[in-house]
Amino acid sequence: MPSTPIFQVPAEIISNRKIGPELYWMDLLAPDVTRHASPGHFVHISVTDTSRDTHRQTWLQHTPLLRRPFSIAERDPVQGVFGLIYRVVGGGTDILAGRSPGEQVDVLGPLGQVFNPVQTDLPVVMVAGGVGVAPFLSLVQETIRTGQAKPENMTVLFGAATAELLSGEEKFQNLGVSVRFATDDGTRGHHGFVTSLLEEMIRHEPNRCAYIYVCGPTPMMRIVQTMADKAGIPGQVSLEGIMPCGVGVCMACVVPCITPDDPEATVRYERVCYAGPVFDIREVVLI
Amino acid sequence: MKPPDLSVQIGNLRLKNPVLVASGTFGYGSEYGRFVDLSLLGGIVTKTLTPEPWPGNPPPRAAETASGMLNSIGLQNVGVEAFIREKMPYLRTLDTALVVNVGGGPLEEFVYVTERLADCEGIDALEINMSCPNVSGGLDFSTDPRRAGDLIGTLRRVTSLPIIAKLTPNITDITEIAASVEEAGADAISAINTIRGMAIDIHTRRPKLGAIMGGLSGPAIKPVAIASIYRVVNRVHIPVIGIGGIVSAEDALEFMIAGATAVQVGTANFVEPRAGATVVDGLTTWCTASGVSTIRDIVGSIALPSQEDVPCHHS
Numbered sequence: 001m002p003s004t005p006i007f008q009v010p011a012e013i014i015s016n017r018k019i020g021p022e023l024y025w026m027d028l029l030a031p032d033v034t035r036h037a038s039p040g041h042f043v044h045i046s047v048t049d050t051s052r053d054t055h056r057q058t059w060l061q062h063t064p065l066l067r068r069p070f071s072i073a074e075r076d077p078v079q080g081v082f083g084l085i086y087r088v089v090g091g092g093t094d095i096l097a098g099r100s101p102g103e104q105v106d107v108l109g110p111l112g113q114v115f116n117p118v119q120t121d122l123p124v125v126m127v128a129g130g131v132g133v134a135p136f137l138s139l140v141q142e143t144i145r146t147g148q149a150k151p152e153n154m155t156v157l158f159g160a161a162t163a164e165l166l167s168g169e170e171k172f173q174n175l176g177v178s179v180r181f182a183t184d185d186g187t188r189g190h191h192g193f194v195t196s197l198l199e200e201m202i203r204h205e206p207n208r209c210a211y212i213y214v215c216g217p218t219p220m221m222r223i224v225q226t227m228a229d230k231a232g233i234p235g236q237v238s239l240e241g242i243m244p245c246g247v248g249v250c251m252a253c254v255v256p257c258i259t260p261d262d263p264e265a266t267v268r269y270e271r272v273c274y275a276g277p278v279f280d281i282r283e284v285v286l287i
Numbered sequence: 288m289k290p291p292d293l294s295v296q297i298g299n300l301r302l303k304n305p306v307l308v309a310s311g312t313f314g315y316g317s318e319y320g321r322f323v324d325l326s327l328l329g330g331i332v333t334k335t336l337t338p339e340p341w342p343g344n345p346p347p348r349a350a351e352t353a354s355g356m357l358n359s360i361g362l363q364n365v366g367v368e369a370f371i372r373e374k375m376p377y378l379r380t381l382d383t384a385l386v387v388n389v390g391g392g393p394l395e396e397f398v399y400v401t402e403r404l405a406d407c408e409g410i411d412a413l414e415i416n417m418s419c420p421n422v423s424g425g426l427d428f429s430t431d432p433r434r435a436g437d438l439i440g441t442l443r444r445v446t447s448l449p450i451i452a453k454l455t456p457n458i459t460d461i462t463e464i465a466a467s468v469e470e471a472g473a474d475a476i477s478a479i480n481t482i483r484g485m486a487i488d489i490h491t492r493r494p495k496l497g498a499i500m501g502g503l504s505g506p507a508i509k510p511v512a513i514a515s516i517y518r519v520v521n522r523v524h525i526p527v528i529g530i531g532g533i534v535s536a537e538d539a540l541e542f543m544i545a546g547a548t549a550v551q552v553g554t555a556n557f558v559e560p561r562a563g564a565t566v567v568d569g570l571t572t573w574c575t576a577s578g579v580s581t582i583r584d585i586v587g588s589i590a591l592p593s594q595e596d597v598p599c600h601h602s
Binding site: 005006007008046057059062063064065066067106108241242243244245246248249250251252254255256268269274 | 505554
């Protein structure tokens with residue numbers, strides 16, 4: 001299925017900066033990965049400094065054991081640098097937050113299936129929750145870089161718990177794309193869920209919602225899925241999963257999927273890392 | 288100087304080096320073949336095959352643990368027919384031994400898959416997954432010596448390919464099963480499969496695996512595996528393939544000194560797709576540095592303390 005070449009490379013950390021509470025932006029120098037990546041791709045990263053720890057026993061080098069998947073949020077093919085956003089949610093991301101520029105991390109990528117490109121003259125909405133904004137930074141950047149669609153044809157609906165977690169908004173603004181915000185605590189934009197913004201758009205500006213992309217917490221994606229279904233709007237969803245291998249061999253990160261046009265078909269388990277992380281919005285059963 | 292001879296013999300099967308990749312950790316070869324040189328490996332063991340495509344267990348199917356991971360995949364696989372049709376053409380092109388892992392629920396399913404593979408060109412050996420902790424009844428064949436012998440004896444009659452019986456550590460005495468499969472005609476034993484394990488999210492109080500329990504793998508289980516190998520090789524005469532937490536050449540050597548003729552690298556593939564090749568490299572380096580001309584010489588070379596060396600404790 002995927003045809004993009006996969007690289008495993010030691011990538012130099014160019015920057016690793018805090019951009020919000022427990023929220024970080026990391027730039028990595030990895031020319032091959034960067035040049036072959038498209039919006040929606042992810043990378044699988046070993047958070048420890050394997051280059052420096054060669055004197056240690058191998059199992060210590062691999063503690064924590066598994067790689068962590070991250071969406072590519074931005075790429076600079078000329079410099080060979082890509083960026084990612086992450087939130088410290090556990091031991092692995094905590095180690096990553098402590099890593100310094102000049103050090104290396106082992107990167108496997110680009111991995112997975114990518115977004116359908118934004119079509120010319122097809123107004124799209126991107127619904128992002130928290131760090132789920134990452135693949136949309138990439139999608140907007142790429143769409144404008146290629147001249148595929150105009151900035152005014154893209155609307156980003158961006159929700160988070162609080163204003164400080166709305167990361168990367170200035171990047172959207174630099175690209176000329178309008179962003180509407182929602183925060184759970186009302187510190188920025190709509191006081192409430194980002195899904196309310198989508199509901200309003202579908203009701204009042206249906207001509208601006210011809211296609212929906214969504215990435216964020218599962219309950220949010222489920223609501224967006226229902227809205228898209230009711231309004232008959234096509235779209236795509238980007239998922240994450242507990243992903244030991246990242247390349248489709250271990251069968252762990254599966255999501256139940258249905259065949260939208262064939263109600264008779266049985267539910268099947270698809271690998272998020274291989275058949276996804278981007279799926280047809282009608283295809284996945286979000287539980 | 289002549290490079291060390293890494294080749295080993297498992298029944299009729301000659302491996303160019305003793306490092307295979309374990310079933311379930313390497314798919315059907317093609318996934319890693321896109322960016323890893325598979326010809327460096329001694330062999331590939333493919334994901335367990337059942338007669339029909341199998342959906343597997345509900346997610347989540349994996350959880351990270353200290354130096355290891357739990358999985359509860361539940362044998363999701365394409366089924367033997369699709370394997371022969373879609374996976375074998377690629378696998379046949381590889382310059383490495385191909386071991387196909389066979390599974391099932393009832394005995395008839397093992398027989399069916401084995402028969403379908405019996406005359407399939409390009410397969411060098413079968414590994415019998417008689418020890419999957421993640422399917423109902425999956426452990427039945429390797430926790431009862433009589434049933435273990437029945438299964439291997441039955442399969443022995445339907446294939447001339449070398450049979451490797453993969454055993455579980457989830458049993459009081461693994462050597463009873465080992466002796467039973469040897470007597471029934473197994474050409475080799477591979478051990479260990481994963482160790483039953485469980486983890487709970489204390490915030491939600493839910494099990495971290497959808498199937499509640501799963502199998503533990505990774506460096507955490509290596510000592511359990513070494514002890515199992517050590518006990519099994521002292522009981523049987525057929526070759527034993529060591530599996531369990533191998534991430535480096537040093538780990539592989541530990542298994543071989545305990546008595547394993549070959550090893551399988553499993554979970555480490557997820558972390559480091561070139562883990563198998565790195566282990567092969569490390570074995571060459573170690574043999575050269577240690578003046579070992581053939582790696583077969585180190586198999587079972589464990590130096591046990593003699594009675595005189597053991598201080599006598601009087602209480």
